[in-house]
Amino acid sequence: MAQNHSQPEDTYITLDRTTLETVLEACLVETELSFLRERIFAYRAGVSALPAYPRALAAPSDVDTIVLQRDAFLGELDQILAARTVRRAVYYLSRLQKGIGEARCSSVNDINLNRWKEYDEVLTDSLWVMDRRDTSGAHRAWYWGNFIPQIPRQLMLRYTRAGEWVLDPFSGSGTTMIECRRLGRHGIGVELSPDVAARAAETVDSEPNPFAVTTDIVVGDSATIDYGPVLASHAIDRVQLVVLHPPYHDIIQFSRHDADLSNAPTVESFIDRFAVVVERARAVLAPQRYLAVVIGDKYHEGEWIPLGFRAMQVVMDQGCTLKSIVVKNLDRTRAKREQQALWRYRALAGGFYVFKHEYIFVFQTP
Numbered sequence: 208m209a210q211n212h213s214q215p216e217d218t219y220i221t222l223d224r225t226t227l228e229t230v231l232e233a234c235l236v237e238t239e240l241s242f243l244r245e246r247i248f249a250y251r252a253g254v255s256a257l258p259a260y261p262r263a264l265a266a267p268s269d270v271d272t273i274v275l276q277r278d279a280f281l282g283e284l285d286q287i288l289a290a291r292t293v294r295r296a297v298y299y300l301s302r303l304q305k306g307i308g309e310a311r312c313s314s315v316n317d318i319n320l321n322r323w324k325e326y327d328e329v330l331t332d333s334l335w336v337m338d339r340r341d342t343s344g345a346h347r348a349w350y351w352g353n354f355i356p357q358i359p360r361q362l363m364l365r366y367t368r369a370g371e372w373v374l375d376p377f378s379g380s381g382t383t384m385i386e387c388r389r390l391g392r393h394g395i396g397v398e399l400s401p402d403v404a405a406r407a408a409e410t411v412d413s414e415p416n417p418f419a420v421t422t423d424i425v426v427g428d429s430a431t432i433d434y435g436p437v438l439a440s441h442a443i444d445r446v447q448l449v450v451l452h453p454p455y456h457d458i459i460q461f462s463r464h465d466a467d468l469s470n471a472p473t474v475e476s477f478i479d480r481f482a483v484v485v486e487r488a489r490a491v492l493a494p495q496r497y498l499a500v501v502i503g504d505k506y507h508e509g510e511w512i513p514l515g516f517r518a519m520q521v522v523m524d525q526g527c528t529l530k531s532i533v534v535k536n537l538d539r540t541r542a543k544r545e546q547q548a549l550w551r552y553r554a555l556a557g558g559f560y561v562f563k564h565e566y567i568f569v570f571q572t573p
């Protein structure tokens with residue numbers, strides 16, 4: 208079954224730290240299960256009456272308060288209440304105590320592994336079925352060939368920490384930059400077409416910037432760009448995540464520019480140019496960090512051209528470790544829906560299957 212990919216209106220609550228710590232400490236020394244339960248039961252009643260608010264409004268925990276996802280927390284209290292022995296209850300209590308204490312995060316994201324159950328939004332399965340594009344805020348979907356915002360969002364949640372830098376060498380309408388603003392990551396986008404870059408910059412600027420991050424869209428060819436001065440202008444020398452969403456060769460022609468990868472005369476030349484883009488981006492990616500390629504295949508003169516796997520091999524040949532192949536359903540635009548019957552007929556007649564998926568290849572640098 209596919210994981211829930213929507214951005215749920217997560218309900219957060221703010222708890223008084225001292226009260227919670229006192230309740231846990233008192234319960235941990237309790238020897239009678241019924242008394243322990245009574246304490247937790249009374250505390251739970253108070254917690255469930257607290258006002259909850261969406262994730263976006265959740266302030267970080269501090270010395271006096273703890274911000275928690277309500278349902279996950281109530282679930283933990285319920286687990287304690289359901290324990291049949293003091294020993295079991297103490298086990299759950301200790302786990303909860305540890306969870307509200309220090310955060311345990313990996314070096315590449317802000318996911319607190321001590322409270323991993325609270326991250327419903329973060330996907331971990333390799334099949335992403337997303338039938339609804341996020342069209343909130345500045346995500347206006349004006350650009351033919353953009354990706355859905357949930358893709359860069361998921362990648363940033365898994366592979367960056369707040370305040371780190373994301374590079375998108377095929378920035379298009381700036382979808383990644385908008386998500387950077389929402390998640391508090393800095394972003395650099397490179398886009399070949401000046402008109403597209405200008406409109407993207409305007410769109411990105413219409414998105415609120417609550418974490419005051421930089422989102423810079425540079426006009427340039429990502430196969431020849433010198434990232435040195437671009438990074439230096441932001442006083443950095445490395446980025447922590449690269450998200451590449453190249454043209455799927457000539458499926459959509461993005462411009463008439465020769466350097467546009469959608470104008471590469473053959474699949475071979477497309478792959479060669481893509482390899483150069485990857486090489487440049489990889490050179491400024493910090494060690495042991497992640498690079499993702501979002502790409503679909505194409506069909507040409509009766510033959511399925513596996514652009515995705517060709518692109519995947521390019522990155523592996525540059526010494527990156529393949530961490531995941533994610534298959535994502537292609538969202539159905541109105542135009543595609545109208546053509547559906549025609550494609551079904553063609554598929555039946557031509558001996559092929561109609562494209563319904565694209566890939567997200569995830570790599571880690573050595």
Ligand SMILES: C[S@@+](CC[C@H](N)C(=O)[O-])C[C@H]1O[C@@H](n2cnc3c(N)ncnc32)[C@H](O)[C@@H]1O
Binds near residue numbers: 383467469
């Ligand atoms: C598939 S789109 C990316 C869309 C983007 N993810 C979005 O959500 O809007 C590919 C983009 O790469 C740009 N592009 C093509 N060749 C390029 C190159 N050599 N350097 C930089 N951008 C290029 C195209 O103009 C197009 O906007």
